[in-house]
Amino acid sequence: MSPPELDIQNLKVSFATPKGKLTAVNGSSFHLNQGETLALVGESGCGKTVSALSILRLLPEPPAEISSGKILFAGQNLLSLKAKALQDLRGRSISMIFQDPMTSLNPVLTIGEQMAETLLRHTTMNRQEALQKSANLLSRVELPSPKEKLKHYPHQLSGGMRQRVMIAMALACSPKVLIADEPTTALDVLIQAQILELLENLKKETGMSIIIITHDLGVVAEIAQRVLVMYAGEIVESGPARALLDNPLHPYTKGLIASVPKLGALNKSRARLEEIPGNVPSLDQRPSGCAFHPRCAWAIEKCTTQKPQLRDAEAHRQWSCHLEPGSL
Amino acid sequence: MNTENGLPLLEVRDLKKHFVKQNKFLEEQAPPVRAVDGISFTLQAGETLGLVGESGCGKSTAARTLLRLIEPTSGQVNFFGTNLFDLKETEMRSLRKKMQIIFQDPYSSVNPARRVGNILQEPFEIHGTQNKKENEEKAIQLLEDVGLTSGHFNQYPHELSGGQLQRVGIARAIALNPKLVVADEPVSALDVSIQAQIINLLLDLKEKQDISYLFISHDMRVVEYFCDRVAVMYLGKIVELADSKQIYNSPQHPYTMALLNAIPSVESGRIKQKASIKGDIPDPTHPQRGCAFHSRCPIKEKQCEEEIPALKEIAPGHHVACFLKH
Numbered sequence: 001m002s003p004p005e006l007d008i009q010n011l012k013v014s015f016a017t018p019k020g021k022l023t024a025v026n027g028s029s030f031h032l033n034q035g036e037t038l039a040l041v042g043e044s045g046c047g048k049t050v051s052a053l054s055i056l057r058l059l060p061e062p063p064a065e066i067s068s069g070k071i072l073f074a075g076q077n078l079l080s081l082k083a084k085a086l087q088d089l090r091g092r093s094i095s096m097i098f099q100d101p102m103t104s105l106n107p108v109l110t111i112g113e114q115m116a117e118t119l120l121r122h123t124t125m126n127r128q129e130a131l132q133k134s135a136n137l138l139s140r141v142e143l144p145s146p147k148e149k150l151k152h153y154p155h156q157l158s159g160g161m162r163q164r165v166m167i168a169m170a171l172a173c174s175p176k177v178l179i180a181d182e183p184t185t186a187l188d189v190l191i192q193a194q195i196l197e198l199l200e201n202l203k204k205e206t207g208m209s210i211i212i213i214t215h216d217l218g219v220v221a222e223i224a225q226r227v228l229v230m231y232a233g234e235i236v237e238s239g240p241a242r243a244l245l246d247n248p249l250h251p252y253t254k255g256l257i258a259s260v261p262k263l264g265a266l267n268k269s270r271a272r273l274e275e276i277p278g279n280v281p282s283l284d285q286r287p288s289g290c291a292f293h294p295r296c297a298w299a300i301e302k303c304t305t306q307k308p309q310l311r312d313a314e315a316h317r318q319w320s321c322h323l324e325p326g327s328l
Numbered sequence: 329m330n331t332e333n334g335l336p337l338l339e340v341r342d343l344k345k346h347f348v349k350q351n352k353f354l355e356e357q358a359p360p361v362r363a364v365d366g367i368s369f370t371l372q373a374g375e376t377l378g379l380v381g382e383s384g385c386g387k388s389t390a391a392r393t394l395l396r397l398i399e400p401t402s403g404q405v406n407f408f409g410t411n412l413f414d415l416k417e418t419e420m421r422s423l424r425k426k427m428q429i430i431f432q433d434p435y436s437s438v439n440p441a442r443r444v445g446n447i448l449q450e451p452f453e454i455h456g457t458q459n460k461k462e463n464e465e466k467a468i469q470l471l472e473d474v475g476l477t478s479g480h481f482n483q484y485p486h487e488l489s490g491g492q493l494q495r496v497g498i499a500r501a502i503a504l505n506p507k508l509v510v511a512d513e514p515v516s517a518l519d520v521s522i523q524a525q526i527i528n529l530l531l532d533l534k535e536k537q538d539i540s541y542l543f544i545s546h547d548m549r550v551v552e553y554f555c556d557r558v559a560v561m562y563l564g565k566i567v568e569l570a571d572s573k574q575i576y577n578s579p580q581h582p583y584t585m586a587l588l589n590a591i592p593s594v595e596s597g598r599i600k601q602k603a604s605i606k607g608d609i610p611d612p613t614h615p616q617r618g619c620a621f622h623s624r625c626p627i628k629e630k631q632c633e634e635e636i637p638a639l640k641e642i643a644p645g646h647h648v649a650c651f652l653k654h
Contacts, residue, residue: 043522159383188382189591190587219592260520273553276521
């Protein structure tokens with residue numbers, strides 16, 4: 001098996017706040033295989049976005065601090081790179097697309113100007129060539145009349161079109177890794193289906209690897225091969241997408257899947273939805289022991305004091321829970 | 329329970345809301361945006377009607393117009409037989425006790441400078457008694473009804489999580505025992521594990537307090553679970569209206585089919601077609617001729633580009649606005 005595209009080891013990220021130092025990602029380790037789509041799943045504040053932003057070193061430091069860990073990419077540790085080297089990397093080898101395409105595009109520059117910027121920075125193209133290439137990229141993401149769109153400003157495009165522009169921009173230098181942070185959350189369901197299909201097709205064409213951050217398990221089922229479930233800054237379960245969704249191990253993963261209404265359920269019965277009681281803990285109120293224990297129906301004495309470690313459950317699957325697999 | 333002479337709780341007839349752009353000096357008058365363009369439906373007491381569609385289809389405008397939070401362009405809304413648009417502002421105000429709304433974003437729908445207890449006493453101060461002690465007790469009872477505790481009484485909104493604050497929004501809406509609650513995307517802004525809590529709470533309250541919901545959402549999974557009947561809106565018009573079962577088991581309008589097909593499914597084994605609908609919702613400021621959906625419709629015919637299809641009943645209780653299904 002070829003080595004992983006990205007290897008994240010024991011990443012720990014904290015933020016200096018008036019309430020003291022808060023840990024957003026607490027020593028997580030994961031890897032991204034070549035040509036794979038990996039989903040990071042979890043609720044707000046679980047550390048999924050912070051993990052992804054750390055890979056590209058996009059967090060403002062301070063207040064953020066990456067206090068330990070390694071991020072290995074193409075034989076180098078991204079955490080020890082200088083600012084200049086990071087700039088060469090961003091947008092060329094690793095690109096990112098964000099949730100809200102309106103706020104991540106520059107409203108006072110035309111689409112053409114912002115797209116050409118990436119190409120001018122990373123390649124030897126001149127302006128004319130960069131614009132030509134931008135038009136090609138826009139047609140690759142199936143945006144109608146791409147030449148004209150280059151002259152448009154972001155506000156003249158719909159949300160779906162803007163997200164296509166973001167994707168085209170991210171693909172400009174044929175990156176090895178694309179990080180997509182909730183790429184369809186701000187979009188309507190029909191547009192979401194189009195964007196997911198587009199990402200799939202582009203992955204097949206280019207062979208890139210994708211990290212997709214989402215809270216929507218439906219999106220995971222649609223696009224991801226492997227899933228990491230995060231809770232309160234830690235990975236609580238990981239495994240192949242289909243196996244994990246069909247047969248979740250961790251109580252939190254079970255709860256998440258059960259709390260989404262199933263299509264066609266009306267035909268059977270309209271029982272109450274299964275809910276996870278309580279609230280998502282905020283960073284300054286992280287429970288002791290296993291962070292999930294106050295909301296967990298299976299919690300035992302040990303869970304309140306001792307933090308479970310991520311361990312193998314079965315082939316390719318890991319979880320962090322004191323209970324035995326299959327005992328839930 | 330048709331307590332009031334067997335009249336439907338809500339009867340909406342040809343409701344329209346057109347927004348006109350203020351024209352500047354010597355500027356040509358732009359055509360109005362037909363946000364809600366002649367919708368009709370009824371809601372029986374005890375029933376839950378879902379209003380679904382993509383952003384910009386007019387579902388929220390429809391809800392706000394029928395509560396007269398914004399004034400309609402034309403049409404009729406009968407609430408137990410009383411046309412709301414005939415009422416004076418003072419009469420409308422006292423009727424608002426019976427019709428309430430829950431908003432999508434709990435943080436922007438409460439006053440951040442007031443304590444939770446004060447927020448919940450306000451409905452009683454306006455519509456009920458001025459007795460402070462009594463109002464406090466009622467507010468605490470409300471907190472308990474929605475799964476919070478009296479400990480939240482003195483807290484400020486920013487001290488609560490999104491789910492807790494949405495419970496406050498729900499408590500405020502049910503304070504005066506309304507008959508109708510409009511829930512405008514009440515769970516869209518919440519975390520997945522919290523959404524189920526709020527949906528269960530809304531169902532419990534419906535049982536206990538005999539509330540009817542108009543439930544606005546873009547999440548087809550939640551709507552199937554929550555609603556008895558569903559109206560699908562597209563560009564200001566209802567394109568399909570039927571029982572949940574009919575909508576989900578045998579959708580007739582090509583737009584409804586596309587919406588259902590586009591839902592990413594968690595379960596394995598669901599057969600999915602590739603995205604059948606291309607492109608975006610057309611610009612509502614430049615209305616096109618014919619059926620509003622024809623530019624994205626995979627099965628359109630010549631007629632669809634020329635004429636606007638009416639909403640017709642094709643099976644008992646199943647209404648569709650599509651020439652190919654009439």
